[in-house]
Amino acid sequence: MSTDTLNKDILRGGQFLVKETSCEDIFTLEDLSEEQKMMRESTKEFVDRELWAHWERFEKKDYAYTEETMRKAGELGLLSVAVPESYGGMGMGFVSTMLVCDYISGATGSFSTAFGAHTGIGTMPITLYGTEEQKQKYVPKLASGEWFGAYCLTEPGAGSDANSGKTKAVLSKDGKHYSISGQKMWISNAGFCNLFIVFARIEDDKNITGFIVENDPDNGITLGDEEKKLGIHSSSTRQVFFSETKVPVENMLSERGNGFKIAMNALNVGRIKLAAACLEAQRRVINEATKYANERIQFKTPIINFGAIKAKIADMATNAYVDEAACYRAAKNIEDRIAIREAEGNSHQDAELKGVEEYAIECSILKVAVSEHVQHTTDEGIQIFGGMGFSADTPMESAWRDARISRIYEGTNEINRMLAVGMLVKKAMKGHVDLLGPATAVGEELMGIPSFDTPDFSELFAEEKDLVARLKKVFLMVAGSAVQKFGPSLEEHQMLLMSASDILIQIYLSESAILRTEKNAKRFGEESQSTQIAMSKLYLFRAVDIINQKGKEAIVSFVEGDEQRMMLMGLKRFTKYTNQPNVVALRTQIADKVAADNGYTFD
Template sequence: MNTLELQTKGGTFLIQPTELSSFYIQELISEEAKMMHDAGTSFIRNEIENRLEFMETPEAIQVGPELIQKCGELGFLGLEVSEKYGGMDMSFKDVLHFTTTMSKGYSFTGALGVQTSIGIAPVFLYGSDFLKEKYLTKMIAGELLSAFALTEPNAGSDANSGKTKATLDEEGNFSINGQKAWISNAGIADIFIVFAKIEDDKNLSAFVVEKAFGGITIGPEEKKMGFSGWSTCQVFFENVKVPKENLLGERNKGLKIGLNTLNTGRIKLGASCIGVGNKVIQHAKEYAEQREQFGKTISSFGAIKDKLARMSAYIFAIESAVFRLGNDIDILREELTTKGEAFSNAKINSLKEFSIESAIVKVFGSEAQDFIIDQGIQIYGGMGFSADCPIEHLYRSLRISRIYEGTNEINRLVIIKEFVKKGMKGELDVMSAFSKVYTEINNDSDEYSLNTIEKFQQFTDNLKSLAVFVSGICLQKFMQKLEEEQEISMHISDLLIQIYVLESTLLRIQKLQLENILNEEIHFANLNIIAFDVFAKISNSMNELIACFETEKEASSLILARNKYLRFPHVNVKEERRRLADYILD
């Protein structure tokens, strides 16, 4: 795929404006997606919440197969798969709507996500016609359960260093030997997507391996901090005989398959944070309205309102970024299909193109989710420390969100690595943007507009200029060694994360206005709250970044850029938070 020929490109948010006409907001949800939402909500209520205490115990692992099969009967497992194999071929943004719904399923959410995102997806996207016809229909029906066997005891983030081996026999079939760790769904899986190096290859290859092939031993269930109802085990492969037809994709291309598959998981993880976050806010709101102290409900206190407002604004921001990305992927997939790419290739390449944004929504979503859950526990006070608190188990379980699908540290490094790579290859004209900012760095700063949208458009543009300048200066100083300067790289990534989220929030406000569904008072409150938090976080990142240089003189250009571009247009954030909190409590 030659990305230079594409109209829709990943990473361009930093250096060029986004067309509002093609921007998608969740308020424009399709009727089909609404129907799936209603079906998913009913399933969660009847199958999970009605027996929640049991569903969060290790014993619940054994009912997973039955529930996944029910999901198959309801059509939940093949939303992204073409109709040819029994799927629904829904748009990616509609799939993300459904993901936010099913994220409220506690431990079962994990088991379901493994089946669809990293079980069915790699077979559908990379499998030969033989593999698709043999496995896909049964996987979509929930008759064959899957697991994704990539991680090893000494190969986590550095997946390609895995030691699992596949040796060839005279007929070209494989024998796999090795050990995998922290494999989700391992205890209930019928087939494994296994990553191993063939003979002395430098890179991994991928295989579809049936448990029925023999030679597979499943270790005991891991004792985890949370998600007790979701199977996680070690898996041992001893002379497992795998037919040559079960090679997934091409030899030596397994790592790409793994990483591209994880891109899907990262986006869906960001979407999951929306559903879980909303559930936490609902619980916290209800408790705050019931709990009385000093003669009044704690929901009337400014400190509690401050928490509820920030929690809600973060959800608004995650939604804005996630559905923006989902729609961009849909647009690119259509574009690639029109250019003649096969269905599967178009999906693979559209996901791959937006690897920067995928990492952004994973990092921001998981960290915002952690903030929301932590604040929810705080609203409960002492009751939040009790196992009877309705979000106590979520507090423990969802800590994994910043670790799986690539740790947030790895994802921050992915963001800057991909951004630099696209710039070096000419796919992003970062140098022209840098040259423009470099020439204007000493110009006087303009005053911010009084119009809310124009004001925050100026603020966003200033932050983009700051990020372009900082990236350019650090690249000039460190060149190819920037990747080794991980502290600096991660601070730059934080700038990109915050800018993407802020711009997504601003674009959503503009789209709401365009569609005549803007609640000016409440939506502007969300924008003001998020913009201030972005300002605070970027201020901290810039100060950390400047402190990474040996002397103030060496960091002088960064200090100049900070002082010029990092100016926040004043708003009374306290009153904005109170306004939004009162709306939530109404």
Template structure:
């Protein structure tokens, strides 16, 4: 009983990281993986090294059949059913293990990453989370084992981010036993080999769309037809087609959840997809960094490996740091989600209800991670090309395909612009509902701005104490900017999108930097500072960049709504909140991180 109580009191709710202190000991890190999780990670990595990485060239030739074959093999090994309960032929593992498989299966090519994510996420979860007993028993075992593949039909030509504006119609037949679906969907991943489609359509003039489970049989297409495979910048072997429904007959028992519940299903499914997309960006960064390090060690210019040059050290260190921080923050949030699900189940909730409520609760963190990791893999692959120079631009190396594949990650599961605004908007809504106390801390920051600054010298004798103090100050910046903006604009704040984007970047950098500092602190305490030297350096390097970003975005935000004395006061506060007492030597940090990479000749963190 005490253990449950301790877990529930230590575990922060979604968004609370901003106003409550997180102890390093309470944060889950990859060093905390269980033996079972390590075995799962290694088996997935071995599978990818055998079945995917050697065939990268084939994946660039639009070999959709190869993607389907790899997915079938993944199903046979149980990788498609990690999150599925054992009663439905899955492995019934927790959310951290789910993230782990998604992470390591996604790194070799975006084609498999997309097929896997679409199938295990939005192609399966709506039935698992919203389906009734009969629907789960009929579809989930086949989806979990790869006997059938799933696809998700939401987007329409005129309805992208505005998902509820779709025009696809579902009409009840005269006998009341079927719905007749008519409409067009686009950008449907896995369309070319899917057996089950989650289709969203509007019944009569309902305010909200409704979800349906639509089976597809090549021998009896039932009015379902497809456009040609889309010609895309990247993810070349990911099947992406338009899907047309022409008087497609669907039994009434295939309605998913309740009439008009489709928009809710769509949005909650995307919350899970967003954090899993973050995970899907991680191994890609590790592999890109790996290739860049090996090339830099082998490439000789002026009788010296280019890995010895400061300009290359800069790139390698930044690439590795972004990969390490993304991993750190992703598994921190994943464990919070897993623990909250367990607590709800222990409290009497069904596992399905516990998952639904938990993913909704941590929607802020899911959006933060989606944005951060999708942008990091793009930057990482871009720098990877630069390290390889002309060879990086060649299709004979994996860099150019990694760069092209990475570009979609900033668009699907909601564009990064949408996710930025969602993160801040959801946090403010939580505050208004009393789920996160932003008002009290924001008022305290306001009083601090008008008060006399303390002249006391901080005690930075403990490991990473200045870094942790800086994290506290970055949180004050967000509270200062967001609090003042809410006071000024109230409910009209959502109309000020550029201000919301600036506030979101402050929120994102604060969460990522805090995650990095807490992981480094926790590991240094248990393994020793010397053993964690490079983790500490990466945390310090990332924080340095975070402070710069926060400073820039806060200035932009403040200037957009404050004038005169109010603006001067806020800018003075910003200067105080982003000032280092002891500026880190970032050149030395980068050199140390890069030298460790080149010494190991791989991504080694």
């Protein structure tokens, strides 16, 4: 890699909150290389040909078809993008991996889940934590789609509290194998996988341990029936029962007691990939909804002409655009961080591990935000279709059902919300991100007299960037004060944490969108970005609303009297527009463009 990237003082995870990012320093979808664009095209073609065209088969719970298409994806190399070349993979970077997760998610959540469970949590623990032998033995098969993987963490009694599982691993007397017994639940790909990553407890260890377990019915492995699910109907999800299943000791993943760490790191990557996998799902829904709204006539006019419909289309497109900006920004940060670590002499494995771990906060932020956006977009998709949206004959109803899972797995959105803030606070404590300094500065600013100068906001996004900088102060003010007040017991104040988290999320997303658009406006000209400018402004306006609301909920609940008044005053000051944007005009402009293009064309 170029020393350029190396020398760049790239942001550490969570630092976006206290450092200004220059638009040149963020990666956007518009920066894709030719190779990446080709990758994207072939992914899209695959989706159109194999998935979208046979969409009803997924709805009809045709698990065999899921397996068949997964096999085809393997033949096309789509399963091996993230796998190093030395293990039969394409060894492409993190951005390329994200691209495939993104564009493969367009048609049905069933495929996307199968794909994610296999390439992400099913394969990655081995590439990230496996010994050389384990990697040589298993990864090439998984990368080619000859074998499929599944990930067995959850148990009936251990979901969010993943480390509390009861599955046991008992070492044999001769010390040659472990005997695993226990019940795993909600295992994606269970119905057709060849290999399980299984987490089990050895003796009374505090933490669980990971194992690679080959699927062999003669080895005490049985499956429950297919779960009857709300959505992702052709994703195979079954219970897996292990009864004295023998696993050679050399199949332990990493060290004894390291399982919880593996599980958490696998989930970090899983989270950002899941966010990516909610992007094309959004675009497709926007496309279908726009086409329908352009064609459907009521009151003698295509319904797209109604402001009520335009508002929906505008918000849907805006969310997708902003989500793209945030996802690819973080993806490239991770890629760069991995490269830096490698250049520093770390193994690829170590580098990748640390690279992703570094941005765990961003991964949680993205998981929450994008999974909620895809739900909102599919919901509006149904509404735009009216009665037809309620019909399984149109693609909206399955999209809505499929979207629902993303707020539950890879850590529920509640867990991820709390993690995002929790990890940030921990980083601050450890001195990895200096929150204390900036938070103190905000505190002092609150005491001081605000400037009454009228700032010069003539340049593109001058006011918006100023506002984003102030939104960060809201977070610092609220979280800083909460940490001071509650110390380590802050984690018990979940309602407060949730509010803080929502503020954090909105900051990251709105900033990402503005930077993406700014970068593109600089190189391609402002005119070419007029809709994107509108979307960035619209999103920020909505973000400010959310931050106002969540900030207020927090402030009125945990501080009183003068302190409360001061913080409410700060909230007001930090969320103030000098020039209010005309949001009706913004929404109209955005919707008109999407309508004219008959779909989403900003990726």
